[in-house]
Amino acid sequence: MSTTDSNDIPLYISAKKVYPQAVSGFYRRIKWIVLIATLSIYYFLPFVRWNRGPNLPDQAVLLDLANRRFYFFPIEIWPQEVYFFTGLLVIAAMVLFLMNAIAGRIWCGYLCPQTVWTDLFLAVERFTEGDRRDRIKLDERAFDIDKVARKTLKHFIWLMIAWWTGGAWVLYFADAPKLVRDLFFGTAPLTAYVWIGILTFTTYALAGIMREQVCNYMCPWPRIQAALTDEEAFNVTYRYDRGEPRTSLKGAAKLREAGEKAGDCIDCNQCVAVCPTGIDIRHGAQLECIQCSLCIDACDTVMTKIGRPTGLIAFDTDNNVKAREAGTPEKPFHPIRARTIIYFSLIAIVGGSMLFQLATRSTAGINLIHDRTPLFVTLADGSVRNAYTVRLFNKRPDIRPFALTVEGPLGAVVELVNVSATADWRPVVSVEPDATREVRVLITVPKSSLKDKSTPIAIRASDLFAGEVVIAKDHFFGPG
Amino acid sequence: MAGHTTEDRDHITGTATTGHEWDGIKELNTPLPRWWVNIFYATILWSFGYWVVYPSWPLVSSHLTGVIAYSSRAEVAVELDALKAKRAAQAADLGKVELAAIKSDPKLLSLAMAQGKAAFGDNCAPCHGLGGAGSKGYPNLNDDDWLWGGSLGEIHTTLQNGIRSSNDDKTRISAMPAFGRDGILKKDEVRTVANFVRALSGQPVEAGYNAAAGAKLFADNCAACHGDKGLGNKELGSPNLADAITLYGSGIEDIVETVTNARAGVMPAWNARLDAVTIKSLAVYVHSLGGGK
Incomplete structure (x- = not known):
C-alpha cells in the first residue's frame, strides 16, 4: 500500500553530473587511437585531393548538392544512383548488428561520434579543471577568480572545437580550400555560416553538456541493442562469481583464514569513478553501459597493484558467468555462429552486389519517353511518325558525341529536332562532360511496314569515340 | 528519489x-530529465515570441500582422518581379536577333522553345491541342x-496576321465557294466530284461513280484553286487533296459536306x-513540333 503522499514524489529528475576519472590501460589506449584516427579523418578528409580531369572537382570526398553529384575518390554518384546510399545504410545496419552479436556495444564505446567527441571534451575538461576529485571540489566551491578562469578556458576550448567541427562539416559540401578562404573573408554563402552555427551549437551541447544523457534519453540504439544481445555476445561483464562477496584486503585475509569464501572485489569503486555514464558495472548489464571498457582498465590496474589476477571485470559472455557459477566448464567463445554468419552473409550479398553494380555500370545512359499528344502523326505521303523525348547521359569528364540509330520496322528513319549534326547519315547528339542532354527525336516509318497499332522499337545511341552503346526500348504507334 | 525515505517501490x-493507485494497479515513476521538461517550457515561451513577431491572430476583417509584418504573398510577389526582370533581359536578346538565326544559337533556341511551349499551352492549345495534334x-x-506554308517565316506570318481574322488587314484570306448551297453544282454532281x-x-x-464526269467537274470547278492534280x-491556302491528310475528314459524306457548304477555318x-x-x-516552337519545313 502506498504510504507516500504523491505530492512529494519528484516526477522529473535533475541531471546528475558525472565526473569520470582519468584511467590508463589497454582499452584506454585503443580508445585514444580510435579517437585520433576518426577525428583526423573527419577534420582533414575534405582537404584530400583527387584528380578527375579538367572538368570535374578535384576534392576526394564532395557532396555537391548544387550540381547533384556525390564524389568519393574515383567514384561519382548521380542522383538516380542514390540506391548506393541505401545499400550503404543496409550494410551499416548489418555491421552494427554483427558488432553487437560479437562484442556487444563496441560501436557505442569506441566509434560513435557522440562517444568520440565526448571523450575529447572530457580530455579538455581534465586539462582545465583537473581530474575527478578536483572537478568535484571545483564545482562545490564558490566562484573565485581561479574557478571562473578555469571554467571560461574550458568553455572557450570547447567552443573552438565545436566551431571547428561545424566548419569541417560544411567543407564536405563545397571546394574545401576555397570555402575556407571565403569563410575567412566573409564571402561564403549564408548557408555555410548557418550550418557552422548549428553544428557548433550541437557539438558543444551534445559533447560538452549533455554527454551520457544523449545515450540514455535520445539515442534509440541502446533499446535496440537490448533486444539484440544474447548470452553468446561478448559484453563488459563484472565476474560476480569471482568478485563476491566484496571485502577489504584485510577482511578477505581473515575470511580465507577461517576457510570461508572471499571475493576478489575490494569495493574500491574505481570502476564507478572512471565510468563516463556514471553507472556501477557490478549491477550487471545495463542500458546505460556503452561498453567503453574503461572499468576493465581501472579494475585491472587495482588488481595488479594488490597482486590479484586481472580480469575481474572483462569482456565475457553470459554463458561463461553462469557456467562458472554452476561449476561447469567454461564454454569457448563462439564468434562464428548462425547469427553472425547470417549477418556476414547479408553484408557480403549487399556489398558484393553494390561492388558489382559499381564496377559494371555504364558511363552513358539513355532515357526515352514517347510523346503522348499526339501518339502518332500521319504524314502527307501516308507514312507514320512518332515523336520521343530522349535524354542522354554522359557520366564521363569529356564531351561525347552519340550517333542515334533506330531498330524497328523496315524503313524506319530517325531524325532530330533542332539538331543538325550527322555522322554517316546518322544524327549525332553531343553531350557536355558530366551532363545530360534532352533532344526530341522523330521516327518515321513507311505505311507499308506497319502492321499493328503498336510495334516494338529501340533507339540505340553509340558513342562515336569510345564505342559504348546504350539502348532504350519503347513502342511505335500507328493507326493499325 | 534519493533522500525520499518514505517512497514506495515496486517489488518486481x-x-x-508515483503513489497513484487504481484498483491495486500502481504507476511506476520513470521520471523525465529536468532539462527535457525545461526545453518543453521554453518552446511554449518561444511561441509567445512568435505571436509578437509573426502574423498570428485573426481579427474580424484582417489579422495581427506582427512587428515584422511578414507575408508569404509579398515574398512571392518579390520573387515574381525578380523573375519577370530576369526574363525581360533574356527576351530582349530574343527580340534583337533575326527569326532564322534563333535556331543556330543554342541558348536562344532553348529560351524560345521554353517560352513558345508556355505560350502555346496558354493560347494555342484550346484549338490545336496541347501537343499540337489538332482535331477536325x-x-x-x-x-x-x-x-499556308510550313517554313519558319510562313508560320510566323500566320501567327502574326491570322487566317480570315476579322481584326487584321493583312490576314491570310481565301474563300471556297459553297458549291451545293449556292446551286453551282447539283447534288449528284457534288457526289461525283467528292468521289473524284x-x-x-x-x-x-x-x-456507279463516273470517273470521266468527275474529272471534268473537278477541272471546271476545283482545279483553279486546288490545281490540276x-x-x-x-x-491561297487551298489544301492538297492528293495526300493522306484531310482537315475535315476523308469519308465520302465529309467531302460531300465540304463541297456543298465550303469550309473557312478562322485563326486569330x-x-x-x-x-x-x-x-x-x-513560331520557333511550332516549327519544331515536327512538321516544319
Whole structure:
C-alpha cells in the first residue's frame, strides 16, 4: 500500500553530473587511437585531393548538392544512383548488428561520434579543471577568480572545437580550400555560416553538456541493442562469481583464514569513478553501459597493484558467468555462429552486389519517353511518325558525341529536332562532360511496314569515340 | 528519489511508484530529465515570441500582422518581379536577333522553345491541342501538310496576321465557294466530284461513280484553286487533296459536306494580343513540333 503522499514524489529528475576519472590501460589506449584516427579523418578528409580531369572537382570526398553529384575518390554518384546510399545504410545496419552479436556495444564505446567527441571534451575538461576529485571540489566551491578562469578556458576550448567541427562539416559540401578562404573573408554563402552555427551549437551541447544523457534519453540504439544481445555476445561483464562477496584486503585475509569464501572485489569503486555514464558495472548489464571498457582498465590496474589476477571485470559472455557459477566448464567463445554468419552473409550479398553494380555500370545512359499528344502523326505521303523525348547521359569528364540509330520496322528513319549534326547519315547528339542532354527525336516509318497499332522499337545511341552503346526500348504507334 | 525515505517501490522492477493507485494497479515513476521538461517550457515561451513577431491572430476583417509584418504573398510577389526582370533581359536578346538565326544559337533556341511551349499551352492549345495534334477543322501542327506554308517565316506570318481574322488587314484570306448551297453544282454532281477527290488520294470510290464526269467537274470547278492534280496552292491556302491528310475528314459524306457548304477555318491574328518576342518564340516552337519545313 502506498504510504507516500504523491505530492512529494519528484516526477522529473535533475541531471546528475558525472565526473569520470582519468584511467590508463589497454582499452584506454585503443580508445585514444580510435579517437585520433576518426577525428583526423573527419577534420582533414575534405582537404584530400583527387584528380578527375579538367572538368570535374578535384576534392576526394564532395557532396555537391548544387550540381547533384556525390564524389568519393574515383567514384561519382548521380542522383538516380542514390540506391548506393541505401545499400550503404543496409550494410551499416548489418555491421552494427554483427558488432553487437560479437562484442556487444563496441560501436557505442569506441566509434560513435557522440562517444568520440565526448571523450575529447572530457580530455579538455581534465586539462582545465583537473581530474575527478578536483572537478568535484571545483564545482562545490564558490566562484573565485581561479574557478571562473578555469571554467571560461574550458568553455572557450570547447567552443573552438565545436566551431571547428561545424566548419569541417560544411567543407564536405563545397571546394574545401576555397570555402575556407571565403569563410575567412566573409564571402561564403549564408548557408555555410548557418550550418557552422548549428553544428557548433550541437557539438558543444551534445559533447560538452549533455554527454551520457544523449545515450540514455535520445539515442534509440541502446533499446535496440537490448533486444539484440544474447548470452553468446561478448559484453563488459563484472565476474560476480569471482568478485563476491566484496571485502577489504584485510577482511578477505581473515575470511580465507577461517576457510570461508572471499571475493576478489575490494569495493574500491574505481570502476564507478572512471565510468563516463556514471553507472556501477557490478549491477550487471545495463542500458546505460556503452561498453567503453574503461572499468576493465581501472579494475585491472587495482588488481595488479594488490597482486590479484586481472580480469575481474572483462569482456565475457553470459554463458561463461553462469557456467562458472554452476561449476561447469567454461564454454569457448563462439564468434562464428548462425547469427553472425547470417549477418556476414547479408553484408557480403549487399556489398558484393553494390561492388558489382559499381564496377559494371555504364558511363552513358539513355532515357526515352514517347510523346503522348499526339501518339502518332500521319504524314502527307501516308507514312507514320512518332515523336520521343530522349535524354542522354554522359557520366564521363569529356564531351561525347552519340550517333542515334533506330531498330524497328523496315524503313524506319530517325531524325532530330533542332539538331543538325550527322555522322554517316546518322544524327549525332553531343553531350557536355558530366551532363545530360534532352533532344526530341522523330521516327518515321513507311505505311507499308506497319502492321499493328503498336510495334516494338529501340533507339540505340553509340558513342562515336569510345564505342559504348546504350539502348532504350519503347513502342511505335500507328493507326493499325 | 534519493533522500525520499518514505517512497514506495515496486517489488518486481525495484522502481519507485508515483503513489497513484487504481484498483491495486500502481504507476511506476520513470521520471523525465529536468532539462527535457525545461526545453518543453521554453518552446511554449518561444511561441509567445512568435505571436509578437509573426502574423498570428485573426481579427474580424484582417489579422495581427506582427512587428515584422511578414507575408508569404509579398515574398512571392518579390520573387515574381525578380523573375519577370530576369526574363525581360533574356527576351530582349530574343527580340534583337533575326527569326532564322534563333535556331543556330543554342541558348536562344532553348529560351524560345521554353517560352513558345508556355505560350502555346496558354493560347494555342484550346484549338490545336496541347501537343499540337489538332482535331477536325483544327490542323495538326506535327504533320508536314501546311495550308499556308510550313517554313519558319510562313508560320510566323500566320501567327502574326491570322487566317480570315476579322481584326487584321493583312490576314491570310481565301474563300471556297459553297458549291451545293449556292446551286453551282447539283447534288449528284457534288457526289461525283467528292468521289473524284477520294480517288485522288487513293481511296475507294462508290459503285456507279463516273470517273470521266468527275474529272471534268473537278477541272471546271476545283482545279483553279486546288490545281490540276489537286495538289493545292499555298498562296491561297487551298489544301492538297492528293495526300493522306484531310482537315475535315476523308469519308465520302465529309467531302460531300465540304463541297456543298465550303469550309473557312478562322485563326486569330495574334499580333494584337501577344508581343513580338512571344510570337517569335511560338513560331520557333511550332516549327519544331515536327512538321516544319
